[in-house]
Amino acid sequence: MTDNGRKIINIILALLVATGAWFFVVYNYDPMTNARYSGVPITYTGLDTLANRGYAVAEANYKNVEVTLQQRRIDTANISSEDISVTADVSGLSTGENTVALHVSGPEGTQVRDTSVKSVTVDIASAASVEMPIMVEYSEEYEENAVPLIENMSVETATVIATEDKLSDIDRVAAVIDPDDLDEQFKAMTLEIAALDSDGNKVINVVVYPETLSFRAAAGYTKEVRLVVPVKDDSDDSYERTCTFPETIVIKGKKSTIDAFAGITAREIDIGYYYEDSEIPIEIDLPEGVSLAEGQENLMLKLKAVKKEKEKKREENNEEESN
Numbered sequence: 001m002t003d004n005g006r007k008i009i010n011i012i013l014a015l016l017v018a019t020g021a022w023f024f025v026v027y028n029y030d031p032m033t034n035a036r037y038s039g040v041p042i043t044y045t046g047l048d049t050l051a052n053r054g055y056a057v058a059e060a061n062y063k064n065v066e067v068t069l070q071q072r073r074i075d076t077a078n079i080s081s082e083d084i085s086v087t088a089d090v091s092g093l094s095t096g097e098n099t100v101a102l103h104v105s106g107p108e109g110t111q112v113r114d115t116s117v118k119s120v121t122v123d124i125a126s127a128a129s130v131e132m133p134i135m136v137e138y139s140e141e142y143e144e145n146a147v148p149l150i151e152n153m154s155v156e157t158a159t160v161i162a163t164e165d166k167l168s169d170i171d172r173v174a175a176v177i178d179p180d181d182l183d184e185q186f187k188a189m190t191l192e193i194a195a196l197d198s199d200g201n202k203v204i205n206v207v208v209y210p211e212t213l214s215f216r217a218a219a220g221y222t223k224e225v226r227l228v229v230p231v232k233d234d235s236d237d238s239y240e241r242t243c244t245f246p247e248t249i250v251i252k253g254k255k256s257t258i259d260a261f262a263g264i265t266a267r268e269i270d271i272g273y274y275y276e277d278s279e280i281p282i283e284i285d286l287p288e289g290v291s292l293a294e295g296q297e298n299l300m301l302k303l304k305a306v307k308k309e310k311e312k313k314r315e316e317n318n319e320e321e322s323n
Helices: 003-029 047-052 073-078 164-169 309-322
Strands: 032-045 055-060 064-072 085-089 096-101 103-105 111-115 119-126 128-138 146-151 157-162 172-177 187-196 207-209 212-228 239-244 248-253 263-265 278-281 290-292 300-307
Touching: 032 055, 032 073, 047 055, 047 207, 055 157, 055 164, 064 073, 064 085, 085 096, 103 111, 128 146, 128 164, 128 212, 146 248, 157 164, 157 187, 172 212, 187 207
Parallel strands: 032 085, 128 172, 212 263
Antiparallel strands: 032 064, 055 119, 064 111, 085 103, 096 119, 128 157, 146 212, 157 207, 172 187, 187 212, 212 248, 239 300, 248 290, 278 300
8 A cells, every 4th residue: 555545544534433433422412502492482380270250361461482492502503492492381270460481392302491581461251152164275375276075074073162352363263284295195084173264364262162173185176167047937928027146166186077067066956937037046066076165055046027018017007907
């Protein structure tokens, strides 16, 4: 072996020894450091027990806190605010203002050195409840016309318990799906049911029962197609009937299924039996794998029925003669 070859090998060995020594020192003698984490959310526990007693959290003076952890320097990059638990137990509180101590813990191998607040003030009030239909929706704007397809839901509605003010903030209850978790094959899922405001943000300090929803889901899409409504009027009477109905309808299904449809035909409606203005439900027998999108369930044909002008004049003349 040449002298240059020996030098290269020695350099490589020296680097390996230095790297190994660095890892040994870092993982075994790494100095401890203090790291401060802001925006750590406070989780209020015991809400269900409080609800069983007829009460709910009306307001709390803090939603999140700052926490200082003592930890190994090398672990700092792997720890975030989400790894820290801050809880306040409200299960035994009574109406009015209450002071509750916070319980704080960090990941294994860390110690809590400080928190921005040690306790919170929680206002407790009487609880109210409401029954709401459960939605299943995507977590964010994903793709235009993309929707989850849902079947075999374990329950259809949920009971929401909170103060009257908080109930007014709730727009819907929903199980929220990550769209990346779905494809065109249905899969079984169990997700938490959350109370959401109109912007899709979770309303906190609310009890939702049941807590979870089981169902089967697949990736789907919506599509606007032409709506055909056959109408017949075989009557031979003194009424003139005109009608209007939606020209399009929004359907949903797997993309490979709904792409084949340009229009949907409803059941035929016989308007010959109507003698006054009416709204007639439009009934549709949908193909397999196709369903109506949200808001399309109660489509109506609007009918206007009036007597023909000649018949009206005849009746008016008969009335004049009888007088």
